[in-house]
């Protein structure tokens with residue numbers, strides 16, 4: 495039983511280019527030439543690599559182009575091997591399985607936007623910037639990275655939009671002061687921020703300290719945030735309403751592991767609460783949300799949960815599975 499289907503299909507790598515130090519831009523087209531699924535700015539796809547590793551990458555091409563997708567892949571020496579495979583082995587002409595697109599970083603309508611990128615976090619913001627520009631909506635981008643040579647798309651962004659784009663290279667001693675920057679963001683503007691955890695945590699802290707209303711700051715995390723100790727230290731029960739099963743989840747296992755072991759097929763990818771693939775509707779019960787995908791408001795709504803990391807905050811959860 496596949497309760498949350500996402501399309502999975504083959505694509506062919508039709509282009510690859512080194513666009514910055516340790517960043518490769520891949521162009522993907524559907525094997526067979528059909529149109530690719532539609533997507534909106536902020537969406538990502540799962541790349542299922544031939545070495546068995548599955549990784550999520552934000553789409554950074556033009557959503558109107560249904561013939562090809564682009565993803566930019568940063569080589570992560572301490573990663574699980576996905577980016578290393580892309581950099582060292584993946585060649586033009588190779589076929590890959592992909593799943594998606596999925597979007598947990600939706601681009602909402604606003605009278606103005608402030609974009610904040612750290613390193614490879616520029617990728618989901620790029621289609622948003624293009625959409626804001628095309629709609630004539632004012633925007634700014636603050637883009638921080640180790641060095642300009644390591645920052646994808648930095649030259650085009652700066653030369654095309656010199657008044658809107660500010661670049662901060664830590665190697666050059668330049669620093670993005672988020673508190674000052676956020677203090678000057680126009681009332682009503684939405685802020686979209688993507689990058690390493692330390693940048694996103696700092697952005698959240700400044701927004702909280704400034705009393706920003708819920709929904710003004712939008713974050714996209716590539717790395718799981720620290721979740722702290724679970725609410726319940728003990729086992730809990732999960733009732734699967736559609737499957738008619740009740741399962742016990744011990745403290746050392748995830749709901750996803752237990753559900754899969756019982757033979758219920760749930761799509762998953764990152765298994766660390768960052769991609770949103772395992773999102774599952776909650777019928778009843780309190781959830782200990784431990785993911786890095788849902789906003790605090792979505793978590794408080796308690797309507798869905800990421801069962802790869804989130805747990806029960808009560809003895810019995812009922813899920814639509």
Ligand code: FES
Nearest residue numbers: 763765770772802
């Ligand atoms: S599998 Fe990615 S959030 Fe659960």
